[in-house]
Amino acid sequence: MEHVPVLLEATMEILQPAPGRTVIDATFGRGGHSRALLARGARVIALDVDPEAEVEAKKLATEVGTDRFCFHRANFGQLAQVMEKEGPVDGLLLDLGISSPQVDQAERGFSFQQDGPLDMRMDPTTGTTAADLVNNLSEPELRGLLREGGEDRDPGKISRGIMRARPLLTTGELATAVARVTRQPRPGAKHPATRTFLALRRAVNREGGTLDEVLAAVPKVLRPGGRLVVLTYHSAEDRAVKVWIREHSEEEKREMGMAFGHPNLERWVKRLDEVVPTEEEIAMNPRARSARLRAAEREKERST
Ligand SMILES: C[S@@+](CC[C@H](N)C(=O)[O-])C[C@H]1O[C@@H](n2cnc3c(N)ncnc32)[C@H](O)[C@@H]1O
Numbered sequence: 133m134e135h136v137p138v139l140l141e142a143t144m145e146i147l148q149p150a151p152g153r154t155v156i157d158a159t160f161g162r163g164g165h166s167r168a169l170l171a172r173g174a175r176v177i178a179l180d181v182d183p184e185a186e187v188e189a190k191k192l193a194t195e196v197g198t199d200r201f202c203f204h205r206a207n208f209g210q211l212a213q214v215m216e217k218e219g220p221v222d223g224l225l226l227d228l229g230i231s232s233p234q235v236d237q238a239e240r241g242f243s244f245q246q247d248g249p250l251d252m253r254m255d256p257t258t259g260t261t262a263a264d265l266v267n268n269l270s271e272p273e274l275r276g277l278l279r280e281g282g283e284d285r286d287p288g289k290i291s292r293g294i295m296r297a298r299p300l301l302t303t304g305e306l307a308t309a310v311a312r313v314t315r316q317p318r319p320g321a322k323h324p325a326t327r328t329f330l331a332l333r334r335a336v337n338r339e340g341g342t343l344d345e346v347l348a349a350v351p352k353v354l355r356p357g358g359r360l361v362v363l364t365y366h367s368a369e370d371r372a373v374k375v376w377i378r379e380h381s382e383e384e385k386r387e388m389g390m391a392f393g394h395p396n397l398e399r400w401v402k403r404l405d406e407v408v409p410t411e412e413e414i415a416m417n418p419r420a421r422s423a424r425l426r427a428a429e430r431e432k433e434r435s436t
Pocket of ligand 1: 135136137138158159160161162163164165166179180181182185206207208209227228229230231254342
């Protein structure tokens with residue numbers, strides 16, 4: 133399935149792409165958001181860890197020219213280093229998670245809908261696979277991973293079920309092992325292995341850690357007045373973004389009674405609107421269902 137960019141109009145409204153403005157698309161995917169930013173005249177600096185995203189990005193660079201679009205195959209956890217040679221920019225977009233083509237390719241191992249190797253790496257050239265984790269972690273380690281990453285209601289039952297079924301080499305084998313120890317889902321409910329797959333994907337790709345790292349880079353890469361847009365697809369990730377914005381927002385510091393002129397002033401952001409997809413967007417693109425957009429603007433510098 134082609135990847136349909138989520139909350140595209142809201143993202144454009146907040147990032148205000150235009151000639152003379154530069155925006156980082158730190159999760160290029162198949163370039164849906166990047167193309168829209170470019171079509172509105174902005175210059176785009178894109179990142180993605182996935183080699184297949186790089187193939188798509190190279191095509192785009194040929195189409196629009198490298199002065200308007202450049203791509204780095206890099207983890208956004210390294211955003212500050214990638215951006216060292218560039219000056220601060222006007223916008224940063226993070227559209228978290230995985231793209232439709234990644235989910236749809238059985239051999240990438242993200243999906244229990246089709247059987248494939250238990251992989252789940254966004255960058256399949258390096259690192260630990262989901263099979264490495266499920267087959268080598270101890271039961272308490274596995275339970276902890278499931279509890280933290282996927283919000284499974286009964287991680288102990290699932291981790292014990294996985295231990296009994298080991299070795300697990302395919303997504304189908306894992307889905308079956310999880311389904312065997314969980315209650316039959318109601319018709320129309322999510323597959324019982326949904327949360328287990330999410331937890332493993334988050335652990336394999338160190339998603340929580342890289343999100344913290346990229347948020348920590350925001351003050352280095354955004355110019356004063358520059359805007360951050362983050363699209364999340366599940367509650368743990370949304371909570372991390374919500375807390376970060378709250379902890380760095382001017383309103384919050386004021387409420388906490390901190391005076392202007394505080395040494396951390398340059399790190400402060402202003403909270404902007406939250407947006408969720410309309411029923412219409414969800415009907416057109418069911419993968420938008422769980423999306424939530426949070427945004428913030430880096431405070432403009434004040435004269436003291
Ligand atoms: C939801 S998709 C983005 C889709 C894109 N906005 C579009 O319209 O085509 C997320 C992308 O981010 C990439 N990604 C996820 N975590 C990453 C990270 N830590 N560093 C770089 N890329 C990452 C994934 O490989 C995937 O291609």
